[in-house]
Amino acid sequence: FLAASAVREPKLKSFMLPPDPDAVRTQAKAIDAKRAAKAPLGKLAGVPVAVKDVLCTKGVRTTCSSKILEHFVPPYDAHTVERLKAEGAVVFGKTNMDEFAMGSSTENSAYQVTRNPWDTDRIPGGSSGGSAACVAGCQAPVSLGTDTGGSIRQPAALCGIVGMKPTYGRVSRYGLIAFASSLDQVGPFTHDVTDCALMMEAIAGHDGRDSTSVNEPVPAYTKTVNDPVKGLRIGVPKEFFGQGLDPEIEASVRAALDEYKKLGATLVDVSLPHSPYALAAYYIVAPAEASSNLARFDGMHYGHRTAKKGDLIATYSKSRGEGFGPEVQRRIILGTYVLSSGYKDAYYVKALKVRRLVKKDFDEAFASCDVVMGPTTPSAAFKAGEKSDDPLALYLSDVYTVSCNLAGIPGLSMPCGFTKTGLPIGLQLLGAPFAEEKLLRIARMYE
Numbered sequence: 462f463l464a465a466s467a468v469r470e471p472k473l474k475s476f477m478l479p480p481d482p483d484a485v486r487t488q489a490k491a492i493d494a495k496r497a498a499k500a501p502l503g504k505l506a507g508v509p510v511a512v513k514d515v516l517c518t519k520g521v522r523t524t525c526s527s528k529i530l531e532h533f534v535p536p537y538d539a540h541t542v543e544r545l546k547a548e549g550a551v552v553f554g555k556t557n558m559d560e561f562a563m564g565s566s567t568e569n570s571a572y573q574v575t576r577n578p579w580d581t582d583r584i585p586g587g588s589s590g591g592s593a594a595c596v597a598g599c600q601a602p603v604s605l606g607t608d609t610g611g612s613i614r615q616p617a618a619l620c621g622i623v624g625m626k627p628t629y630g631r632v633s634r635y636g637l638i639a640f641a642s643s644l645d646q647v648g649p650f651t652h653d654v655t656d657c658a659l660m661m662e663a664i665a666g667h668d669g670r671d672s673t674s675v676n677e678p679v680p681a682y683t684k685t686v687n688d689p690v691k692g693l694r695i696g697v698p699k700e701f702f703g704q705g706l707d708p709e710i711e712a713s714v715r716a717a718l719d720e721y722k723k724l725g726a727t728l729v730d731v732s733l734p735h736s737p738y739a740l741a742a743y744y745i746v747a748p749a750e751a752s753s754n755l756a757r758f759d760g761m762h763y764g765h766r767t768a769k770k771g772d773l774i775a776t777y778s779k780s781r782g783e784g785f786g787p788e789v790q791r792r793i794i795l796g797t798y799v800l801s802s803g804y805k806d807a808y809y810v811k812a813l814k815v816r817r818l819v820k821k822d823f824d825e826a827f828a829s830c831d832v833v834m835g836p837t838t839p840s841a842a843f844k845a846g847e848k849s850d851d852p853l854a855l856y857l858s859d860v861y862t863v864s865c866n867l868a869g870i871p872g873l874s875m876p877c878g879f880t881k882t883g884l885p886i887g888l889q890l891l892g893a894p895f896a897e898e899k900l901l902r903i904a905r906m907y908e
């Protein structure tokens with residue numbers, strides 16, 4: 462993987478910080494020594510795992526692909542990184558992302574644009590584009606990403622791999638630099654569903670350092686992943702097959718549903734009547750939380766401080782103006798606006814009400830089905846630069862992914878075909894809260 466990584470990196474630009482060969486070899490030797498001593502080895506002994514640069518790594522630079530954190534070296538590991546290391550995994554570089562995870566193409570990184578391994582003129586999706594591209598491009602076998610509004614599932618779909626967003630609270634957010642705390646979750650990118658089950662087993666579980674981490678036992682996902690779900694009922698929401706969906710994507714997703722029928726599943730029509738409002742609600746809730754979370758980057762507590770002289774307020778605003786890129790600034794302005802007195806009820810509070818209705822739609826749908834299926838994205842990977850001048854067009858790529866985060870439910874994207882031009886297409890599976898085990902089994906049936 463070190464060799465493959467080095468060869469492909471100049472084209473793909475998956476890594477913010479490429480794996481350090483010496484550090485990787487030292488860790489690999491430590492595992493060999495353990496094996497020789499017949500000491501117990503973890504589930505991921507010797508497996509290289511690339512980590513999105515939004516997750517803190519002790520003693521290793523963590524930038525969120527932002528200028529404001531260019532020189533930030535965390536003094537501790539994120540919970541998920543701790544868990545990987547405890548299972549013997551080798552941290553294999555930090556991956557490029559949209560700055561502070563805001564974006565859907567990885568073009569908002571302050572440093573570089575990651576490319577899609579299937580066609581390097583195209584974007585890999587985002588915001589975890591580096592984590593998706595490095596697995597799809599075989600620079601690493603597995604990686605970690607984060608999903609606030611689709612940032613694992615959307616790049617997994619566009620890069621033709623498996624990506625999972627766990628139930629909110631299933632995986633600890635400790636050491637994940639917050640974007641929108643009520644939506645953020647950490648999850649894996651893998652080549653197949655079995656690897657996804659293994660990664661989930663390693664990272665899921667209670668952690669007292671994240672107050673939203675849920676104390677529920679973690680099922681042995683790898684033990685059951687090969688058991689098909691008998692009498693499977695698949696909910697097909699008409700709202701996921703409407704205007705704006707590329708016909709080639711629709712055809713592939715419908716073909717996958719037919720495959721499931723051949724495997725004995727029943728398709729059930731379900732309705733998610735509030736999903737047309739989910740995108741608008743998401744783009745209020747997420748920026749609102751971001752504007753609050755990003756207040757700590759003020760040039761005093763963390764990160765870049767302006768060289769220009771001035772009083773306290775001028776230092777804050779100059780440091781932030783120099784350190785944050787245009788999309789991050791846009792989100793902060795949007796977020797402070799929707800939270801401001803006089804507008805809060807019209808925007809933020811209204812969006813929270815919509816969020817509740819989106820969740821209710823799913824609760825009702827899961828009364829009559831085991832899983833909701835549809836496309837992950839409305840179209841396949843687009844060309845780099847195609848949407849960079851139009852933030853709204855970019856936001857629309859998240860139309861099928863944001864509901865899952867608003868509702869806090871688990872979601873998975875897996876490959877289900879290709880466009881005529883050879884670009885991967887993703888099938889999205891959404892489950893009831895804490896139904897990861899079932900979701901993985903259902904995904905594995907199709908694979």
Ligand code: GLN
Nearest residue numbers: 562563564609610611612
């Ligand atoms: N594309 C969405 C956004 O820009 C989702 C990002 C994410 O999931 N981190 O906010």
